[in-house]
Amino acid sequence: MATVRLAAIKALNGSSRLRNLSCSLNHRCKALSIRAFSAAMSPPSKAVVYDLHGPPDTVTRIIERPPVELKENDVCVKMLAAPINPSDINRIEGVYPVRPQVPAVGGYEGVGEVYSMGSSVKGLSPGDWVIPLPTSSGTWQTYIVKEQSAWHKINKDTPLEYAATVTVNPLTALRMLEDFVNLNSGDAIVQNGATSIVGQCIIQLARIRGIHSVNIIRDRAGSDEVKEKLKKLGADVVYTESQLEVKNVKGLLANIPEPALGFNCVGGNSASLVLKFLRQGGTMVTYGGMAKKPITVSTSSFIFKDLSLRGFWLQKWMNSDKAEECRSMVDYLLDLVREGKLKYEMELSPFNEFHTALDKALGKLGSQPKQIIQF
Numbered sequence: 001m002a003t004v005r006l007a008a009i010k011a012l013n014g015s016s017r018l019r020n021l022s023c024s025l026n027h028r029c030k031a032l033s034i035r036a037f038s039a040a041m042s043p044p045s046k047a048v049v050y051d052l053h054g055p056p057d058t059v060t061r062i063i064e065r066p067p068v069e070l071k072e073n074d075v076c077v078k079m080l081a082a083p084i085n086p087s088d089i090n091r092i093e094g095v096y097p098v099r100p101q102v103p104a105v106g107g108y109e110g111v112g113e114v115y116s117m118g119s120s121v122k123g124l125s126p127g128d129w130v131i132p133l134p135t136s137s138g139t140w141q142t143y144i145v146k147e148q149s150a151w152h153k154i155n156k157d158t159p160l161e162y163a164a165t166v167t168v169n170p171l172t173a174l175r176m177l178e179d180f181v182n183l184n185s186g187d188a189i190v191q192n193g194a195t196s197i198v199g200q201c202i203i204q205l206a207r208i209r210g211i212h213s214v215n216i217i218r219d220r221a222g223s224d225e226v227k228e229k230l231k232k233l234g235a236d237v238v239y240t241e242s243q244l245e246v247k248n249v250k251g252l253l254a255n256i257p258e259p260a261l262g263f264n265c266v267g268g269n270s271a272s273l274v275l276k277f278l279r280q281g282g283t284m285v286t287y288g289g290m291a292k293k294p295i296t297v298s299t300s301s302f303i304f305k306d307l308s309l310r311g312f313w314l315q316k317w318m319n320s321d322k323a324e325e326c327r328s329m330v331d332y333l334l335d336l337v338r339e340g341k342l343k344y345e346m347e348l349s350p351f352n353e354f355h356t357a358l359d360k361a362l363g364k365l366g367s368q369p370k371q372i373i374q375f
């Protein structure tokens with residue numbers, strides 16, 4: 001019997017039928033193994049990495065990273081867009097309080113589309129839009145694998161660039177308005193860096209709450225146009241720093257009450273101007289240092305005005321177990337975006353022009369809108 005079967009196989013062996021059969025089996029096996037492989041692995045990812053801390057335009061490069069294995073609770077996300085924020089630049093420079101271990105992938109927020117998932121993931125499907133919850137590193141790359149708990153599903157009707165930028169700056173604006181001084185409708189705030197995304201969000205979130213805003217911008221080309229844009233967002237008044245070189249800045253408040261709360265993201269003289277506007281017992285919250293200059297406070301501001309100086313850092317706020325609160329704040333902010341109540345200027349730049357976008361974000365080409373990398 002065995003001899004007969006062997007003879008039959010041998011007879012078939014040279015025939016084209018057997019060759020075809022074995023070819024098609026081979027093909028099917030290969031297809032199956034590729035499918036099994038791609039279900040468990042991410043695609044290779046293109047990423048902006050830095051191997052050393054230093055000037056971002058010289059230490060960053062784009063490389064291809066190998067596929068990553070997906071565990072049962074992991075979600076692989078194809079990134080759609082991610083911004084270049086000042087803190088991303090500071091992290092690469094190595095001057096941020098948290099120094100990422102190098103080599104590292106840049107970027108701390110963004111939006112992407114679910115590409116594939118581990119076997120235990122529930123409530124997400126391929127194609128869903130998700131954002132990484134703060135503080136999430138390595139968003140400047142085409143595919144990211146993280147546990148499901150690190151992602152937040154959002155409404156796909158959201159404009160891409162807003163979805164990509166909601167978790168750092170708008171969230172900071174919201175927290176700072178709510179966490180330091182109990183403000184009521186009719187009260188006022190004062191801020192510098194009013195053209196920043198945080199500044200633009202503060203103007204609009206304050207306006208929604210009936211709070212007036214006094215805004216300071218730096219002297220720059222096109223400042224009249226900038227003032228008009230900020231007023232359209234809801235700013236009550238906008239002054240350049242040089243306009244505030246007067247004896248009594250409060251004379252410029254007209255009908256606006258003296259601000260109880262001030263925000264400073266610049267430092268140096270610009271911070272002193274915020275302090276000058278504050279009322280007796282007012283508070284200034286510092287959250288950035290764009291001018292890289294220290295804050296100087298007169299002795300009399302403490303003795304006769306009893307001012308308070310505070311600081312805000314989103315990363316610290318997030319570390320205190322705020323993931324659930326963060327999800328509802330993101331939903332609230334993106335609802336405002338979809339309702340047209342929260343806007344800010346941005347520019348989408350293709351990923352293959354990353355280094356031009358980076359130069360713009362570094363200020364090498366003058367004042368530019370926030371750069372959003374589109375993958």
Ligand SMILES: NC(=O)c1ccc[n+]([C@@H]2O[C@H](COP(=O)([O-])OP(=O)(O)OC[C@H]3O[C@@H](n4cnc5c(N)ncnc54)[C@H](OP(=O)(O)O)[C@@H]3O)[C@@H](O)[C@H]2O)c1
Pocket residue numbers: 085086087168169172193194195196197198199217218220265266286287288289290291292312313314315363366367368370
């Ligand atoms: N503490 C936190 O948790 C936290 C969270 C989010 C953001 N931040 C900080 O908030 C600040 C704003 O961030 P963003 O992403 O909203 O900013 P952005 O949209 O990138 O805008 C940058 C802002 O900085 C101004 N600026 C740039 N260089 C300057 C200089 N040398 N002197 C004075 N002003 C300068 C720009 O003014 P022009 O429009 O005139 O160019 C613009 O207003 C940054 O310092 C950032 O690190 C802190």
